[in-house]
Amino acid sequence: MAHPLLSPEGGATHLLLGNEAIVRGALEAGIQVVTCYPGTPSSEVPDTFYRISPDGKFKFEYSANEKVALEVGGGASMSGAMTLTTMKHVGVNVAADPLLTLAYTGTPGGLMLLSADDPGCHSSQNEQDNRYYGRLAGLPVFEPATAQEAKDMARDGLLLSKKHETPLLLRTTTRVNHLRGPVEFGPMPDPGKPEGFKRNPSKFVPIPAFARPMHERLLERIEALREEAENSPYNTIHGTGTIGIAASGISRAYLADAIMETGLADKFKIMELGFAHPLPRNMALDFMKSVDKVIVIEELEPILENDLRVLAQKNGLDLSIEGKDLLPPNGEFTVTMVANVLRAQVGEKTFACDSCIPAELPQRPPNLCAGCPHRATYFAARKVFGDDAVYSSDIGCYTLGLLPPLSMADFLVCMGSSISAGCGAAMANDKPVVAFIGDSTFFHSGLTGLASAVFNNHDVLLVILDNHTTAMTGHQPHPGVEMTILGENENRLDIAKACEGLGVTNIRKVNPLNQKKTRAALEELREMSGVRVLIAREPCPLHSRRVYKKVAPMVAYVADSCTGRAECLDTLACPAFYKEGDKAAINPILCNGCMLCLQVCKHIKSKKRGS
Amino acid sequence: MSNTKPIRIMLTGVGGQGTLTATTLLAKAVLAEGLPVTSGEIHGMAQRGGVVESTVLIGCKSPKIGLGEADVLLGFEPLETMRAMPYLRKDGLVLSSTEFLPPLSVAMGKQENVSIDQVKEVVAQCTGNSFYLPCQSLGLEAGAVQAGNLALLGALTATDAVPVSPQTLAETIKANLPAKIVDVNLKALELGVGALENT
Numbered sequence: 163m164a165h166p167l168l169s170p171e172g173g174a175t176h177l178l179l180g181n182e183a184i185v186r187g188a189l190e191a192g193i194q195v196v197t198c199y200p201g202t203p204s205s206e207v208p209d210t211f212y213r214i215s216p217d218g219k220f221k222f223e224y225s226a227n228e229k230v231a232l233e234v235g236g237g238a239s240m241s242g243a244m245t246l247t248t249m250k251h252v253g254v255n256v257a258a259d260p261l262l263t264l265a266y267t268g269t270p271g272g273l274m275l276l277s278a279d280d281p282g283c284h285s286s287q288n289e290q291d292n293r294y295y296g297r298l299a300g301l302p303v304f305e306p307a308t309a310q311e312a313k314d315m316a317r318d319g320l321l322l323s324k325k326h327e328t329p330l331l332l333r334t335t336t337r338v339n340h341l342r343g344p345v346e347f348g349p350m351p352d353p354g355k356p357e358g359f360k361r362n363p364s365k366f367v368p369i370p371a372f373a374r375p376m377h378e379r380l381l382e383r384i385e386a387l388r389e390e391a392e393n394s395p396y397n398t399i400h401g402t403g404t405i406g407i408a409a410s411g412i413s414r415a416y417l418a419d420a421i422m423e424t425g426l427a428d429k430f431k432i433m434e435l436g437f438a439h440p441l442p443r444n445m446a447l448d449f450m451k452s453v454d455k456v457i458v459i460e461e462l463e464p465i466l467e468n469d470l471r472v473l474a475q476k477n478g479l480d481l482s483i484e485g486k487d488l489l490p491p492n493g494e495f496t497v498t499m500v501a502n503v504l505r506a507q508v509g510e511k512t513f514a515c516d517s518c519i520p521a522e523l524p525q526r527p528p529n530l531c532a533g534c535p536h537r538a539t540y541f542a543a544r545k546v547f548g549d550d551a552v553y554s555s556d557i558g559c560y561t562l563g564l565l566p567p568l569s570m571a572d573f574l575v576c577m578g579s580s581i582s583a584g585c586g587a588a589m590a591n592d593k594p595v596v597a598f599i600g601d602s603t604f605f606h607s608g609l610t611g612l613a614s615a616v617f618n619n620h621d622v623l624l625v626i627l628d629n630h631t632t633a634m635t636g637h638q639p640h641p642g643v644e645m646t647i648l649g650e651n652e653n654r655l656d657i658a659k660a661c662e663g664l665g666v667t668n669i670r671k672v673n674p675l676n677q678k679k680t681r682a683a684l685e686e687l688r689e690m691s692g693v694r695v696l697i698a699r700e701p702c703p704l705h706s707r708r709v710y711k712k713v714a715p716m717v718a719y720v721a722d723s724c725t726g727r728a729e730c731l732d733t734l735a736c737p738a739f740y741k742e743g744d745k746a747a748i749n750p751i752l753c754n755g756c757m758l759c760l761q762v763c764k765h766i767k768s769k770k771r772g773s
Numbered sequence: 774m775s776n777t778k779p780i781r782i783m784l785t786g787v788g789g790q791g792t793l794t795a796t797t798l799l800a801k802a803v804l805a806e807g808l809p810v811t812s813g814e815i816h817g818m819a820q821r822g823g824v825v826e827s828t829v830l831i832g833c834k835s836p837k838i839g840l841g842e843a844d845v846l847l848g849f850e851p852l853e854t855m856r857a858m859p860y861l862r863k864d865g866l867v868l869s870s871t872e873f874l875p876p877l878s879v880a881m882g883k884q885e886n887v888s889i890d891q892v893k894e895v896v897a898q899c900t901g902n903s904f905y906l907p908c909q910s911l912g913l914e915a916g917a918v919q920a921g922n923l924a925l926l927g928a929l930t931a932t933d934a935v936p937v938s939p940q941t942l943a944e945t946i947k948a949n950l951p952a953k954i955v956d957v958n959l960k961a962l963e964l965g966v967g968a969l970e971n972t
Contacts, residue, residue, distance in 0.1 A: 177797075177800055177801050177804050177810070177812075284815050307834070308811070308834065309811070336815070337813060337835075337836050337837055340813060340814050340815060340836075341811055341812065341813045341836035342796075342797065342800050342810075342811065342812040342813070342814075342836075343810065343811045343812070343836070344804055344809075344810065412835070414834075415811075415834040415835040415836070416835050416837070418834040418835070419779070419833050419834055419835045422779065422833075423779075494837065496837060496838075496839025496840070496842065497833075497835055497837070497839055497842060498839045498840065498841065498842055499839065513841075515840050515841025515859070515862070515863075516863070519859065520856070520858075520859050521855060521856070521858070521895060523852060523855060523856050523887065524852065524875075524876050524878050524879050524884045524885075524886055524887075525876065525878065526787065526822070526823055526824050526852070526853075526876040526877075527823060527876075527877075528788075528822055528823035529822050529823075529877055531822070728882070731881045731882065732881070735877060735881065737822055737877055737880075739880065739881065740875065740880035740881070741880060741881060741882035
C-alpha cells in the first residue's frame with residue numbers, strides 16, 4: 163500500500179508533523195524535484211520524501227551540502243521543474259551564494275527554499291533569524307504557525323513561486339517543524355514532466371551586463387509580490403480593540419492562546435501576517451491608522467517591527483510601535499509571556515508562577531551512545547595526546563566528545579571548520595593540533611578545507627570519524643555510505659582515495675575499536691609534520707542495527723576479580739556502565755558489544771548476549 | 774476551537790523510553806474523540822540519552838507549554854518528573870513513574886540522585902493531585918519494558934483530567950501500532966488503568 167501522504171484524493175484529515183505537512187503541501191502543488199541537506203529541525207521533510215520516493219513521481223536527492231542542494235534545485239527549476247530545497251537555518255549561510263543570484267535569474271519552474279530556524283537553539287549553534295535572507299535576496303517569505311498552514315503554505319508557496327518565477331522562502335521554526343496537528347488534505351494532481359530548459363542567456367547568465375537589468379526586474383517583481391501579499395488569505399486583520407497587535411510566524415499561535423487565556427479579545431485589533439514579506443503596505447497602513455498604538459509579537463529579530471516603524475514614519479503616523487522593548491530578541495516565546503504583555507497593556511496584573519523555580523538536579527546531557535566508535539577514537543587520542551594538544555571539532559554526534567572525561571573539543575565554528583580552523587590554530591600554537599570531522603561533514607565541506615591545508619602545508623592531524631552515515635540528524639546517506647534503508651550505494655566515494663587525490667601523503671586507516679592499532683597509528687602520525695589523516699572506520703551501532711541488521715553477539719561484563727579502581731567509569735563514560743557499591747558494573751541491555759572496555763581493563767570480560 | 778476548554782499536557786522522559794510514541798498516540802486519541810489538538814516535541818540531541826519533553830494541547834493553537842502552564846504532567850522517569858515540575862500550574866495533576874533511569878553522572882557515582890520521596894515532596898508542594906506508578910514493572914508485566922509508557926497513558930485516561938477514554942486509547946493503539954506489539958500495549962494500558970483505580 164502506498165503511503166497515505168501519496169493519496170491523490172483530498173478530503174481526509176490526518177494528524178501530521180509540521181514537516182510531514184510540508185511534504186504533503188509540496189505534493190499537492192505538483193512537486194517534481196526535491197533536494198536537501200538534512201539538519202534538525204528540517205530533516206523529516208527530506209527523510210519523508212526519501213521514504214516515499216520509490217512510489218512517488220518526484221525526483222529526490224540528498225545533496226552533499228546546502229550550496230549543492232540549492233544549485234541542483236536552481237538548475238532543475240530553471241529547466242521548468244517545480245522544486246523544493248530544504249535545510250536548517252545555518253545551512254542557508256552555506257547556500258547564500260546561489261540564493262542571492264537565483265533571485266536575479268528567477269526560477270521558472272518554481273523553487274521553494276525551506277529554512278528551518280531554531281529559536282532557543284534546541285539543536286543548533288546559533289539563533290539567526292533567516293527572515294533577513296528573504297529581505298536580503300528579495301524573496302517572498304511565508305511563515306506558517308500550524309500544521310494545516312505548513313501544508314497549505316508549502317502548496318501555495320510553490321504555486322506562487324512558479325507564477326512569479328521567483329524563489330520563495332518558507333521560513334519555519336522548530337516548534338512548527340515539530341508540532342503535530344490535524345491537516346485536511348487537498349487533491350494531489352499528477353505532476354507530469356518538467357517543461358525543460360528554454361535557452362535565454364540574458365535571463366540566466368548573470369554577467370554584469372545582464373545582471374543589472376536582472377536586478378531591475380527583481381525590484382519590479384517585489385512590487386508585484388507586494389500586491390499578492392495585500393490580497394493573500396494568509397494576511398488578516400481581525401478584532402475590534404483600539405490597541406493594535408501585529409504578529410507573524412508561530413507567535414500568532416501564542417497570541418491566539420493568550421487572547422483566549424486572558425479573555426481580552428475586545429481590547430485588541432490584530433494583524434496576522436503569514437505572508438510577511440514583502441510587507442503589504444496598504445493593509446498595514448490601514449491597520450495602523452485604525453489603532454492608537456501597535457505591539458509587535460515576533461520571535462527573534464525586530465524585523466516586522468522595523469518594517470512597520472519605517473512605514474509609519476514615511477506616512478507621518480504619530481503612533482507608538484513597540485516590540486522588542488516588551489519581549490526578548492532571543493529564545494522562544496510562551497503563551498504566558500505574550501498574555502502578560504496583553505495584560506500589562508490594559509493595566510491588569512501580570513501572572514507570575516510561584517511554583518516555577520527549577521530545582522538543582524543531576525543533569526542528563528546527551529552522550530555518545532554505548533558502543534559508539536567515536537568514543538574509542540577519542541579514548542585513543544586522549545591516551546596519545548592528553549592535554550598537550552589543541553582539539554578542533556566539527557558538527558555531528560562526535561561534538562558530544564566535548565564532555566569530560568573525553569574532553570575532545572576545544573573549539574568549533576561550523577560544518578567543515580575543523581580542518582580549516584585547525585589550520586589557523588596550528589599557525590598560532592606550538593602544541594600539536596588534532597582536528598576531528600565526521601564522514602558526512604567531510605563530504606559536506608571538509609574537502610575544500612583539506613585541499614587548502616595541503617596547498618598551504620599546514621601542520622595538522624585530521625581524524626576522520628567514519629561511522630558510515632549521517633548519524634546525528636537521523637542516519638541519512640551521504641556520498642561515502644555503503645548501505646541505506648533503500649539498499650546498497652552503488653556510487654560510493656572512498657574517503658582515503660579522496661584524501662589521496664587532494665594530495666595528502668600520510669594516510670592511515672584503522673578500526674578504532676582496535677585500540678592498540680589506533681594508538682600506534684596516532685603515535686606514528688604525531689611524529690610526522692604537514693597534513694596527516696587518520697581514518698577511523700566503524701559503523702554507528704544504531705545504523706548497523708537498522709541497515710545492516712547486525713547486533714554484536716557478545717556483551718561485556720565486569721568479572722568478580724574487579725579491584726574497584728573504577729578507571730573504566732572515570733575514563734570511558736560509556737552509558738552502559740554504572741557503579742555498584744565500589745565496583746563498576748555493565749548493563750547488558752545497554753551494552754552494544756563494542757569490546758572497547760575489554761582493552762581498557764583486564765577485569766572486564768565478554769560473554770554471549772543473553773547468557 | 775474556543776468552545777473547548779483548553780487542557781495542556783506535558784510529557785517528559787528519557788530518550789529511548791517511548792515518550793514520543795506515547796505523545797503521538799495521545800494526540801491521535803484526542804483527535805479520535807473529535808477534539809481540536811496540537812502537539813509538540815523537541816528532537817535532535819535528545820536522541821542520545823538526553824531528556825525528551827513533549828506536549829499535547831487540547832483546544833489550543835500553540836504546541837508549546839511554558840512555565841506554570843501545564844494542567845497535567847506525565848513523567849515517564851521520576852527525576853524528569855521533578856525537573857519538569859516548574860511547567861505545572863498550581864494544583865495541576867501529576868502522573869509519574871517511580872522507577873529511575875539514572876543519568877550518567879549518577880551511574881558513574883559522581884553525583885547523587887534524588888530519591889522518590891524527594892520527588893513526591895516537591896510535587897506535594899505544588900499539588901495534592903498526584904499518582905505514582907511503577908511503569909517499567911507494569912511494562913514488564915505486560916510483556917515489554919517499553920510498554921510502560923502505555924501504562925502511564927492508561928492511568929491518565931482513567932482520571933477525569935482529560936476527555937479521552939481508555940476505550941478510545943485502546944482503539945488508537947490498535948489502529949497505529951505494529952500488529953505484533955498491540956497486545957502487549959493493550960495489556961499495559963489495562964494495568965495502568967487498574968493501578969490508578971486501586972490507589
